[in-house]
Amino acid sequence: MKVAWAGSRHAVEVADRMACLVASDPVFRKDTRTMLSRKELFKDTLKKAAHAWKRTVELHLTEEEANLLRLYIDQPGYVDLHWVMFVPAIKGQGTEEQQKKWLTMAYKFQIIGTYAQTELGHGSNVQGLETTATFDPSTDEFIMHSPTLTSSKWWPGGLGKTSTHAVVYARLITEGKDYGIHGFIMQLRSLDDHSPLPGITIGDIGGKFGSGAYNSMDNGVMRLDHVRIPRDQMLMRLAQVTREGKYVHSDVPKQLLYGTMVYVRQTIVADASRALSRAVCIAVRYGAIRKQFGSKAGGPETQVLNYKTQQSRLFPFLASAYAFRFVGQWLKWLYTDVTQKLESKDFSTLPEAHACTAGLKSVTTSATADAIEECQKLCGGHGYLNSSGLPELFAVNLPACTYEGDNVVLLLQVARFLMKTVSQVASGKQPVGTTAYMGNIQHLMQCKSVVNTVEDWLNPAAIKEVFEARALRMAVNCAQNISKAPSQEEGFSELSPDLVEAAVAHVQLIIVTKFIEKLQEDILGHGVKEQLQKLCGIYALHLIHNERLGKLYAQVRPNAVALVDAFDYTDHYLGSALGRYDGDVYSALYKEAWKDPLNETVVPDGYQEHLRPLLKQQLKLSRL
Numbered sequence: 001m002k003v004a005w006a007g008s009r010h011a012v013e014v015a016d017r018m019a020c021l022v023a024s025d026p027v028f029r030k031d032t033r034t035m036l037s038r039k040e041l042f043k044d045t046l047k048k049a050a051h052a053w054k055r056t057v058e059l060h061l062t063e064e065e066a067n068l069l070r071l072y073i074d075q076p077g078y079v080d081l082h083w084v085m086f087v088p089a090i091k092g093q094g095t096e097e098q099q100k101k102w103l104t105m106a107y108k109f110q111i112i113g114t115y116a117q118t119e120l121g122h123g124s125n126v127q128g129l130e131t132t133a134t135f136d137p138s139t140d141e142f143i144m145h146s147p148t149l150t151s152s153k154w155w156p157g158g159l160g161k162t163s164t165h166a167v168v169y170a171r172l173i174t175e176g177k178d179y180g181i182h183g184f185i186m187q188l189r190s191l192d193d194h195s196p197l198p199g200i201t202i203g204d205i206g207g208k209f210g211s212g213a214y215n216s217m218d219n220g221v222m223r224l225d226h227v228r229i230p231r232d233q234m235l236m237r238l239a240q241v242t243r244e245g246k247y248v249h250s251d252v253p254k255q256l257l258y259g260t261m262v263y264v265r266q267t268i269v270a271d272a273s274r275a276l277s278r279a280v281c282i283a284v285r286y287g288a289i290r291k292q293f294g295s296k297a298g299g300p301e302t303q304v305l306n307y308k309t310q311q312s313r314l315f316p317f318l319a320s321a322y323a324f325r326f327v328g329q330w331l332k333w334l335y336t337d338v339t340q341k342l343e344s345k346d347f348s349t350l351p352e353a354h355a356c357t358a359g360l361k362s363v364t365t366s367a368t369a370d371a372i373e374e375c376q377k378l379c380g381g382h383g384y385l386n387s388s389g390l391p392e393l394f395a396v397n398l399p400a401c402t403y404e405g406d407n408v409v410l411l412l413q414v415a416r417f418l419m420k421t422v423s424q425v426a427s428g429k430q431p432v433g434t435t436a437y438m439g440n441i442q443h444l445m446q447c448k449s450v451v452n453t454v455e456d457w458l459n460p461a462a463i464k465e466v467f468e469a470r471a472l473r474m475a476v477n478c479a480q481n482i483s484k485a486p487s488q489e490e491g492f493s494e495l496s497p498d499l500v501e502a503a504v505a506h507v508q509l510i511i512v513t514k515f516i517e518k519l520q521e522d523i524l525g526h527g528v529k530e531q532l533q534k535l536c537g538i539y540a541l542h543l544i545h546n547e548r549l550g551k552l553y554a555q556v557r558p559n560a561v562a563l564v565d566a567f568d569y570t571d572h573y574l575g576s577a578l579g580r581y582d583g584d585v586y587s588a589l590y591k592e593a594w595k596d597p598l599n600e601t602v603v604p605d606g607y608q609e610h611l612r613p614l615l616k617q618q619l620k621l622s623r624l
């Protein structure tokens with residue numbers, strides 16, 4: 001099962017090696033992280049990032065190994081933005097010459113970069129950004145400026161205190177005309193003493209939800225006051241400004257400006273499955289250790305995992321973790337395929353790649369955030385302790401519903417893609433890829449489900465048909481209602497809640513389909529495929545029909561712990577007293593409690609000033 005989860009034997013081996021490297025290095029300790037002040041936490045992040053880079057160089061780690069090392073350190077920091085957004089933005093939007101110049105420095109960490117798109121006033125609406133980049137032909141420079149308070153860059157990770165450079169998104173103005181949003185490379189801080197360059201006001205935007213968690217990241221604010229940069233720092237793969245100030249568009253679609261977001265959304269799906277699997281791992285393992293109530297005859301107490309209510313709340317998450325993992329692996333393939341096509345100037349699959357990454361990012365991160373919160377409840381009181389690992393896991397993953405595109409805004413993009421496809425089907429065009437099922441419109445609009453029993457849910461063809469019919473009927477229904485509205489725009493706006501539901505149904509169909517396709521592969525190991533079939537059934541059925549699932553849960557229960565062990569997480573990475581591999585939960589909880597700074601003294605600070613006078617006064621009063 002470990003191989004099925006990781007993707008290959010090689011993937012298991014590398015992941016194990018990197019996870020152990022992190023777990024055995026004292027610099028990467030994280031058990032007291034939630035007790036650090038913001039300043040201590042930030043410094044700790046800098047230390048870990050520098051140490052990780054040192055180990056990467058010393059051990060000559062490959063890119064794959066270095067990425068895993070960073071993942072298992074499990075502490076958000078500026079390096080994430082540098083590798084996940086700054087470098088890909090230059091790769092995707094820079095010319096070959098620009099890539100050579102900037103990536104050479106970025107790969108050696110001679111510069112640290114971030115992705116500065118969002119502003120105080122606009123995040124979702126990228127076309128509404130206000131920062132300006134005005135070309136000055138007299139000096140061959142762009143003047144970068146924040147004309148209003150709302151144009152202040154706001155949120156970019158690593159911007160607050162760390163980044164020396166950024167890809168800054170701004171409205172390009174040349175020859176008096178506004179050409180809309182483009183990317184520019186800007187140096188922000190001195191490479192000698194790290195002070196901000198003239199004209200740049202920069203800082204951290206302040207503390208965020210939860211202890212520890214995303215507070216390790218210095219999300220930043222930046223104001224620009226007529227800062228000049230050379231013309232060749234505009235990222236010029238999509239469009240160029242000539243020496244004379246002429247705007248020239250390349251022969252690539254302008255949507256490639258959004259390419260970095262497509263890339264990151266794809267990686268976020270993998271992050272979501274990992275976060276969900278961690279929460280499930282904690283809740284399942286703890287559920288096998290925790291016992292409450294016995295039989296009336298005074299028999300042994302029941303493992304809480306044996307309660308049917310616990311199973312019906314928890315096993316759909318277990319199934320979702322596997323479902324998201326497999327769809328994430330497929331999405332990575334899709335992204336690679338689209339990138340190769342783009343390189344040979346085939347842009348035909350870009351809209352589908354956008355819809356798939358946007359939709360899957362939305363559905364998986366929303367489900368994951370909800371599931372982590374529920375896992376906290378599934379662990380009872382102890383789940384609420386920081387030492388359970390769940391509060392921090394929740395706080396770190398919750399913003400994934402917002403960053404890289406608010407989930408509702410992204411689902412509306414999927415809906416727009418679906419409405420276009422429905423209208424193309426109506427005019428006789430055969431849909432392809434993940435919308436190919438829409439070509440079967442005659443049958444899917446009328447067919448009746450053959451699913452009656454739990455066993456039917458293990459029949460892939462029946463599952464697929466139900467999901468296809470549901471997704472198609474919801475999309476067609478929306479399209480018909482939109483066509484009755486006074487205008488397309490009004491109809492879309494009025495029906496947006498229904499459109500979001502139709503988009504979710506389409507995305508869930510993709511997830512179910514990719515799970516089924518996974519089951520058609522050669523899967524090694526005794527009983528592995530059978531367990532995955534049950535999980536696939538649970539994933540599909542819990543979305544459609546919450547009844548009849550008990551039988552499947554009973555079949556999964558004997559292997560529940562093994563199914564979470566297959567995630568192959570070290571105790572260090574899981575970071576949970578409740579989810580420990582050895583099950584020694586109570587001693588771990590007890591030990592963790594004593595680490596809290598409040599327990600450094602027996603009598604707390606503040607006793608003399610505030611508690612003692614109060615208590616003495618009570619004493620006096622009682623004597624009266």
Ligand SMILES: CCCCCCCCCCCCCC(=O)SCCNC(=O)CCNC(=O)[C@H](O)C(C)(C)COP(=O)(O)OP(=O)(O)OC[C@H]1O[C@@H](n2cnc3c(N)ncnc32)[C@H](O)[C@@H]1OP(=O)(O)O
Nearest residue numbers: 074075076080117123124125126127255258354403404405
């Ligand atoms: C330890 C932990 C480690 C973790 C590491 C992880 C680190 C991660 C850290 C992450 C930190 C977080 C970092 C951050 O948060 S970075 C900031 C992220 N920001 C966003 O995601 C903003 C979201 N907004 C948008 O993307 C756009 O404004 C949208 C899409 C909403 C509208 O757009 P627009 O205003 O232009 O209007 P339009 O709707 O008329 O669209 C026009 C056309 O463009 C097509 N289109 C749209 N988009 C795409 C696309 N992407 N690829 C290809 N095509 C695309 C679209 O289909 C349409 O096509 P057509 O219908 O005309 O044919």
Ligand SMILES: Cc1cc2nc3c(=O)[nH]c(=O)nc-3n(C[C@H](O)[C@H](O)[C@H](O)COP(=O)(O)OP(=O)(O)OC[C@H]3O[C@@H](n4cnc5c(N)ncnc54)[C@H](O)[C@@H]3O)c2cc1C
Nearest residue numbers: 115116117118122123124155156157399402403404405408
């Ligand atoms: C932890 C974190 C890290 C981030 N890191 C970065 C970074 O490194 N770089 C960067 O540039 N940005 C970053 N961001 C910003 C992030 O990308 C934006 O916050 C995100 O795109 C959402 O935009 P917004 O904040 O403008 O939300 P808003 O659009 O203001 O959303 C508010 C509400 O309005 C709704 N809404 C908005 N538009 C519509 C619509 N058309 N139809 C229906 N409902 C709508 C949304 O669903 C939401 O409920 C980060 C954000 C967070 C939280």
